[in-house]
Amino acid sequence: MKKILGLALILSLASFSLGYAFAAGKTYQVTGPIVEVRSDAIVVKKGSDNWELARNASTKVTGDLKVGEKVTIQYTMTATDIEVKPAAAATPKKKK
16 A cells, blocks of 8 residues: 555656646747857857857757757747836726
């Protein structure tokens, strides 16, 4: 009985952490040739636009980043600051 309870506890914790990982945000991707490589960002050509994506020490890189190499980048969009502004008050209509 203790083994079943232990297994149920482990499975519930695993499912909770897995659900939390997927709730972190939607993942997107962009593919194209590298235009510029910096320690804090990479610039990729997508169509006629240059896409600059930030990167840091935790960004996983497989291969050698060189200008002209084709890459596929996985990224997420995360809000860093949100400021709420009050809605404009409706002006009352004058009755005739």
